[in-house]
Amino acid sequence: MQHSNYQLFKQLHYNKEALILPNAWDAKSAKTFQESGFEAVATSSVAVANALGHEDGEQLPFHELLFVVRRICHSTKLLVSVDIEGGYSRNPSQICSHIDQLCQLGVVGINIEDSIAEGLRRISDASAFSKILEQIKSFCMNRKLDVFLNVRTDTYLLNIQNRFEHTLERIEIYENSGGDGIFIPCLTNLEEMSLFCQKTALPINVMCIPDLPSFSELSRTGVKRISMGPFVFEFLSRQQSMVTSRILQERSFKSLF
Secondary structure: OHHHHHHHHHHOOOOOOOEEEOEEOOHHHHHHHHHOOOOEEEEOHHHHHHHOOOOOOOOOOHHHHHHHHHHHHHHOOOEEEEEOOOOOOOOHHHHHHHHHHHHHOOOOEEEEEOEEOOOOOEEOOHHHHHHHHHHHHHHHHHHOOOOEEEEEOOOOOOOOOOHHHHHHHHHHHHHHOOOOEEEOOOOOOHHHHHHHHHHOOOOEEEEOOOOOOOHHHHHHHOOOEEEOOOHHHHHHHHHHHHHHHHHHHHOOOHHHO
16 A cells, blocks of 8 residues: 555656645644645645644654654545655664654655754755765665655755755756655746756656746646645634634624634
8 A cells, every 4th residue: 555655646746737735734734635635745844843832943853743644644545745854863864764654654755855954044065965865765765665755955945155056956966866856945936947847857846935936837847746835824823813813802703603
């Protein structure tokens, strides 16, 4: 079952239309996405952490992430991918152990990023990060773990100098290190997307931000995965704040109905 689910999830990245991937923070949100007709779901590290009272940046204890993922996997039929940020460890062996634990729950995809949020977020050396990817890939092959390794590069998120050129370099390095997909959050330029898609045979993933073009425009560039990020969670949090403020003002629950 794990192998067939992994193949289904992988195939979703190679269809004509881009995969629109919602990001859940608990079992209820994942079930709602399933009821809406989505075939797969990913977690949002920001949303999961905030929902449990933690800040993003690996401040969430890994055992709490495991609990949330276990409930999502048990509560839905969706194919599940998990955002593990930088791996919840700087030790490659521990990162591999974390991935193993998630795969045992039925997870078929992993997001791992090349920046570290220890104090001020900084981007990792590409060569050093590629060694971690190689160890993960080797570990998964040896353990016969079927997991889609979506590699996030934060060149655009951190707006580093010469970000386009550095992204091109990192795409090649990460593809050669065993990545199954490349995730570039905060990328909005359609021409640059097209060039990145031409650079690699791997599916390119972008994320919801205010200036992101339409799904049809993104698909025409060759982009294959479009993530919602934490923005559904944050939108609903704003809605909660608005309605509860109204309850206090009106001294009535009528606004709920």
